[in-house]
Structure formats: C-alpha cells, structure tokens
Amino acid sequence: MTDQRLANLARILVEYSTAVRPGDHVAILTQPIAMPLVEEIYRQVLAAGGYPYVQLGGLRSRVETENLEYLLFTEGSEDQIQHVNRFEKIIREEFEVLIALYSESNTRGLSNVDPTRQRLRAKAYSEVTRVYQQRSATRDLRWAITLFPTQAYAQDAEMSLDEFSDYVFQTTFADREDPIAAWLELRAEQQKLVDRLKGKKRLEVKGPNIDLTLTIEGRDFINSDGTHNMPSGEIYTSPVENSANGWVRFTYPAIRQSREVEGIELKFEHGQVVKASAEKNQDFLINMLDTDPGARYLGEFAIGTNKRINRFIKNILFDEKIGGTIHMAVGFGFPEVGGVNESAIHWDMICDMRDGGQILADGELIYESGEFLF
C-alpha cells in the first residue's frame, strides 16, 4: 500500500486532467526517482482502458535522466545533440495523452552547460514542438504536467522533503478525499470570474507595487483549472499588445535559466517596456528583454487563485498560482485568446496584491487585496 495521496494524484491526472479513454495511447514521461507515482498512474491508465507507455526521460531532458542529459550536452557531438529521439517524436505526433512528471535530483545540474548547445537542441526539436502545440490546441493530444516531490525541489523551497511533499499534495488537492470534486469546484468558481470579465475592455491595476492600465478588448480570459498544469488555479489572457501603460514592481524574484532576478521594476509605454531595472542580475534581465522585439511586450496577464499555494518556492508551476497575486509574462502571447505577440521567450513575473492591490475593469472595482469582489 503506497501513500494514498500518490494514488489520488494519479487519479486526478488520469481521470480529470487528461480524461483517459479506452484505446488511448498514454505516455508517462519522467525520471526513475518518480517510480512510486508512475506505478499509480500506470494502474489508473490500465483501469481507464488506455495503453500506458513509460518513458524514463525527464522533460527538460527529452533524453533520459538528467545525468544522461548532462553527458549529452558536455560530450555529445553537434550531430548527436541535434538528433531527435524517435520515441519522443512518435509520442508528440501520434499519442492521445502525455503525462509529464517533473522529478529533478538537482535543479542546477545544467548551470554550466553551454547555452548555445542547449539552443541547438531546442531548435532541432522545433518541428516536433510545433506539431505538439498544434495537436494540443485541437485537443488531439491531451497533456498534463505535475511535480513529484524530490529533495532538490524541497531544498529550493527551503523545506524538508516531508514538508515539501505535504505542500505538493495539499496544493494539488491530492490530500482530499474527493480531489476531483475539489478541482470541479475550483473550475466552477473560476468560470464565474471568466464569465464576468467577458466583454470588458480596460483593466486598471493599482497598488503599492503597481500602477498599470491594459486593454483586454476581444481577449477572453482562460480558466486554468488543472487540466494541463497540476496544480493550477489562475485565470489568464494575453492583453492587447500595444496597450500596457504604467509601472510595476514584481515582489518575488523572477527565475529563468537557474538565475534569480530580484526586485524587477518595469515601465511600459504603448505596450513596450521602456525602462527596466532590478536589484540583482539586472544585466541578465536587460539581456533577456533584448532577445527579440517581442520580448519587451506582454504576452500574458493573469490572476493566481489557489489559496493553498501560499508561499514562494522558486518553482513557477506553483508560484504563478499563489492565491492573491497577479503575474505577467514578457514574450510570446497565446494565439487561442487572440494574442499575436511573438517571441522566443515567455517569462512569468509575479506581484503580490494582498497588500491593498486593486483591479478595476471598465472603471468597476472587481478585485481588492487578493480577493475578487464578485
């Protein structure tokens, strides 16, 4: 008998997030350390009538375990680095379901790998990635991603593994007796918000750390209800590209490529970042904003709603959903909501709103200090 919470998390992923049906080909991608969760998912997929395929290859990796990925980047030839794994290609082009489990043993293991070699590999996979995104948009491929608790994530979160496991199972509702009902409840709750925001044109966001206006005309919010990201709990959209005006100071560090940028302040004019500063790693921030023209425009504006996510743990899968925060991403927008901003980056940055922050939609106060008013 394993931890009941693992069984619950597996049920959420198979029954709720990806709704596995008889005959579905289901890829489970992870690393060997996550086997206890893999076994539970395997069991659930069998029960649902699907065909489970286990690929012990991390997700960052697209190879196998992170040590093997390290070897590939440090010892592989350019040709080997650009080789597209045939199993990976089949999964993304043909399978109906993909369930990925983050399960790193060292979140900084690739810090010293040459980024140009990583970019080479990403580029070699661009066609597979394109097909994946297209099949995902049409729901021909249903995917979900979650995290299997490891010491590495616990250390980043400054917790023991025991405390961190509790946190993961609480925020995914896997500690509840009926976790699926909990997600359906969150979905219904967020749908009310999405419906109320439908047709609104102008958002004003105010507070101690922000004074910003945005246009969302024709851009519906999406209900992120745990069918892709587990846990979830946010509503998000892509604002009209040239509409952002004002200023924001992000209250949490923004993390990208193992680097933490602290105390970021951005100033927007006609949608574009015209001034950017940071207390730490400012050079890296500016460098990222200069990636391409789209990197200085917002691709996302979102509101985190998961009250069980109540602390910053240096993992964006969780942090962007902290109940009572908003986040914005510079870089590419979401075509499914009409976003047209293109960029090679999409970098989420989080701002606390619990300290008197307000959101007004077409002049009406709809959100204050972390709570929706409708």
Add this chain to the structure above:
Amino acid sequence: MADIRIVRLAKLLVEYCVEVQAGDRVVVTGSTLAEPLMLALQREILHAGGHPHLMPNFPEADYIFYSEANEDQLKYISPFGVMAYTEFEAIVQLMSSANTKVLNNIDPARQGIHMKAMTPLMKTYMDRAASKNLKWAITMFPTQAFAQDAEMSLSEMEDFVYAATFADTEDPVGAWHRIHDEQERYVEWLAGKEDVVVKGPNVDLKLSIKGRAFINADGVDNMPSGEIFTSPIEDSVEGTIRFTYPAIQGGREVEGVELTFEKGEGVKATAKKNEAFLLEMLKLDEGARVAGEFAIGTNKRIDRFTKNILFDEKIGGTIHMALGAGFKEIGSKNESGLHWDMICDMHDGGQIFVDGELFYESGEFKI
C-alpha cells in the same frame, strides 16, 4: 571498485588528517549518502590498525527528531555520542546532506534546547581536541544537494571537491605536506610583526596582530584547507571593507555586506540584501561587532564560490574576516555566540602591508 579519488580521500583522512595509530578507536559520522566514502574509510582504518565505528544517519532522521521530540527527548544525549567524544581517539565527520535546507522551518528554540544539553559534551570535545587527545577532521562527500547550492552538476561538484582536497592527484599526502611547508614560511615571517594594512578596491583597513601568531591551516582538521589565520587585537581594527561574496549564516544569504570599524568595533554595517538580518546578528552580544578572525585563503584549486564555508573561506586570492568569537589558543579575548566568516576578493589589486612592507598583492604572497 570505487572511484579511485574516494579511496585516496579516505587514505588522506586516515594517514594525514587523523593519523590513525594501532588501537585507535575512530568514529565516522555522516549521512547514508556517504556510503562509498564510509566504506573506504572502514578499509583504511582497518589497514592502519584502528577500530572503525561507522555511524551513518538517514537524511530525514534529524528533521523527524526536531519535529517530534518532546522537551525531555530534546535534552537526551546519546550514550554512544558521549562515549565517542569522551573516550575515542579520533572523529571523522563527513558532510553529506541530501538537502541543505532540511531544518529551515524547525523552531530554532527547539534546536537551542538540544544544543544547550550538548554544551558540556561539546566542551569536553573541544578540550580533548585542543590537547590533541582527540584527533578530528571534517570533509565533504559530494551530493546533489551541495552541487545544487554550488550551481553545478554532481559530476562537476565531484571534480571540484576532489581537486580541492588533492584527492585527484597520485600523492595527496605529499601535496598537503608541501602546502604545510609553504604556509609555514608565511606564518614564520609574520611572527613578531605588528601592523597590518589592507588596501584595495574593496578594502581600506588597518589592524594590529601584536603578539598574535598566525595559525597554519594545513588540512589536518578541515579537508580541504589552505589558509593562514589569526585573531587581531580586539580594539585595533580601523577602516572599511566590502565583502565581495555573499555572507551566509544559518541558511540565510546577506549580499554586499559593507562594514566600517572604529577602535575595533563595527560601527556601521550595510548590505544590499538582508541587511536587517545582518544588523540583528550584530546585536547578538557584545562580541558580535568585533572581528574575531583575520585570514588569508591560499587554496588555488578552490576557485569559485559554492555557498559552503568549508571551501569558500579557503579560495586562493581572498581574505576573510569573522565577526564574533576569536581563537583563544592565539590569545584572543573576544567572546561571542557568533563566528561569522565573510570573504573579500583580493585578486583585483588588493594589497597587504605588514609593518610597512608589501606582503601580499593581487592574490599572491610577495615574500
């Protein structure tokens, strides 16, 4: 067959650091992750004629102890530990964490209860260590947790640790003897000197070492080592220093620490990050504002900051100072519950003058 470097590190610990003699009882502590090094030590201690006592600990066991123990249990001292500290001839500690932040959310007061109960035993330990009745050494067995803090892969971290300890060379014992001899030259030259002036882009400081000998940290206790250190005259430190690396205490990082000393006391302290924590620590007690240590790191194989003081304070080409407790064996009078090492890079034109003579420049000794 284990990694040859692990075998060499075990030999180094047994032959050089604690010099195991026939009949010596040797306790080895560490986490279960250190199994390869522990087993290599088992073999080497037996070869040397000693009696090995391996005491591996599970990574989460301390966390469960501090979370669940009642006050009586927190005060309980293991009779095995008592026996090792009061009777054994040698202790080898292997730092080998699975998670360097495992106790971050434990109430410090609960840890305090246990530490207080351990105080008499720790005193016995330190007295026996000072009188050489107890030989001790501490080293690191590289783990993913340390690698993650150092922003390296595990294999990069292994290369770093075995290079820093010279376990990647054929004769690490010979290498450490050479370091001992080299450092002994500096220590002897400094004997009897008085006035030290430290200058550079990040420092403008003077201090007195009158009657305070430098100690040659040659890897016998800390493996790796590579530093010479002393406790300056308590009221002699004057000037300003900006520490170029984050100062870490109790899992917290304080960045951009800048201290100004007047008559030995830190009268002004600022930091770019976590300044409030720095100021709080300086208020701990009377001695916390006084420099208890001035030291020069000499290990050129330690060439990057890894957020682990066992390595960082020995970076070749840096100096470090500790706020708080000084070293009694050198004659220091500064007492404090704090001993917080802070590191300043000297590669970039930093100079040390001793009694007016240029002793050190840009990371190199000039004598």
